[in-house]
Amino acid sequence: MTSLYTENSEKWKSLASVDYFTQFIKAWIPFNAWYKSYYTTLDTDRKAIDWLKTNSNKFRNKLISLLKDQGNDGISFRSRIAELHVELERKHIFNKVDRITFERIVIERNPVEQNNFSRNNCTYKAFRNITGRSSKEVDIFVIGRGGVVKFSYTQSNWFDIDDLIAHPDFINLSQTQQNNLKACYEEINPSKPVNLLSSDLNDCIQMGNLHFINDPERLCKGIIEILYKLRNVLFHGEIVPDSDTNKVYEPAYQILYALIQAL
Numbered sequence: 001m002t003s004l005y006t007e008n009s010e011k012w013k014s015l016a017s018v019d020y021f022t023q024f025i026k027a028w029i030p031f032n033a034w035y036k037s038y039y040t041t042l043d044t045d046r047k048a049i050d051w052l053k054t055n056s057n058k059f060r061n062k063l064i065s066l067l068k069d070q071g072n073d074g075i076s077f078r079s080r081i082a083e084l085h086v087e088l089e090r091k092h093i094f095n096k097v098d099r100i101t102f103e104r105i106v107i108e109r110n111p112v113e114q115n116n117f118s119r120n121n122c123t124y125k126a127f128r129n130i131t132g133r134s135s136k137e138v139d140i141f142v143i144g145r146g147g148v149v150k151f152s153y154t155q156s157n158w159f160d161i162d163d164l165i166a167h168p169d170f171i172n173l174s175q176t177q178q179n180n181l182k183a184c185y186e187e188i189n190p191s192k193p194v195n196l197l198s199s200d201l202n203d204c205i206q207m208g209n210l211h212f213i214n215d216p217e218r219l220c221k222g223i224i225e226i227l228y229k230l231r232n233v234l235f236h237g238e239i240v241p242d243s244d245t246n247k248v249y250e251p252a253y254q255i256l257y258a259l260i261q262a263l
Contacts, residue, residue, distance in 0.1 A: 020249035021234060021241055027256040028231050031059070034263045049228045053108070053221045060220060062262035067205065067216045077258055081223065082208030084251040085197070088226075091244040095229045102212075104193040107221040115187040121145050122177060124184035128159065138188070140164065142173065142181055151181065159190055196222045227256055 032045070038057065039048045052060055066077040085102045093100045116125040125141040136158045142151035151169050164170060164185060170178060186192065196212055196219060198204040204211040205219065212219060230252050233239050 017243075017246075018250070020246050020253050024230070024234065024249045024253040024256065027253055027260055030263065031256065031260050034059070034260075045228075049224065050108075053224050058262045059259055060224070062259050063220050063223060064216045066258065067219055073258075077255070078205070078207035080251045080254045080258075081212075082210040084226070084248070084255065085207075085210060087248040087251060091248050093230070093233060093239060093245065093248060095233050095238065100226055100229045100233070102196045102222065102226065104195060105222050105225060106191045106193050107218065107225050110188070110190050110192040112188055112192075115184050117180075117184060119180055120176065122150065122180070124181050126181075126185045126188050128188050128190070140181065140185060142177060150177070159188070161185065161189075194218070194222070223255070227252060 035048045035052060039051055042048045042051055066074050068074065069077070088101055089103075098106075113129045114125075114127045116123060118124070121144060123141075123143045125139075125143070127139045128137070129135060130137065130139065136156060138155040138159055140151070140153045140155070141149065144150045151173060153164070153167055153169065155163060157163075161182070165178070165182070170181070173181065198211045198213045200214075201211060203214045205214050205216070206212075230249065234249070239245050
């Protein structure tokens with residue numbers, strides 16, 4: 001028979017756990033109020049987030065400062081980022097169909113609009129935003145020896161890798177040609193993801209026991225984007241509020257809380 005003390009102990013134990021979902025929301029509210037008042041001409045959260053990622057402001061400047069700070073505050077802040085990465089790898093959280101991860105994150109619009117290279121007697125070309133053409137059209141080519149066109153396709157509805165690989169003429173290419181064409185095509189992806197982790201131990205920013213790219217500007221954009229995505233899945237009810245997900249929001253809250261102190 002379970003004693004009253006045991007029952008009460010379990011109940012109090014559950015109440016003792018910190019609800020980091022709520023803490024994250026409490027930290028986001030003043031951040032939200034600040035950027036709404038700071039960027040009065042931008043009518044959506046997405047536009048405000050994209051703007052503050054790339055333009056000087058208190059929030060962004062504080063983040064970059066902490067990424068560079070070699071004192072205790074900087075070390076502690078960067079360890080929280082490492083912790084967030086670890087928890088996101090343990091608990092996969094999806095924003096729509098894309099997993100939220102530092103290893104594959106879209107931080108800004110890709111400026112590369114055309115790409116071409118030659119391999120094994122074939123030239124691969126991909127173009128978007130061609131002057132005088134519809135902004136939604138993407139042109140893709142494979143040209144063989146003597147200028148023989150092995151593949152030519154104009155996508156009329158923007159960048160779509162699934163549409164490309166389903167094209168009958170693409171299927172008729174060799175496996176090597178398919179791989180090369182996909183690699184060429186991916187370089188002009190307007191939403192090309194990047195990896196914020198680094199394998200170069202001689203040129204990196206150490207965060208906890210992990211190594212991130214030595215690029216504070218790009219890291220700043222990535223961290224803000226991940227915080228925003230975590231905000232979205234929480235606010236839109238896309239997550240299961242279990243203990244594993246709560247562990248993700250603990251470092252996310254700590255990161256956000258440190259940054260809003262600058263506002």
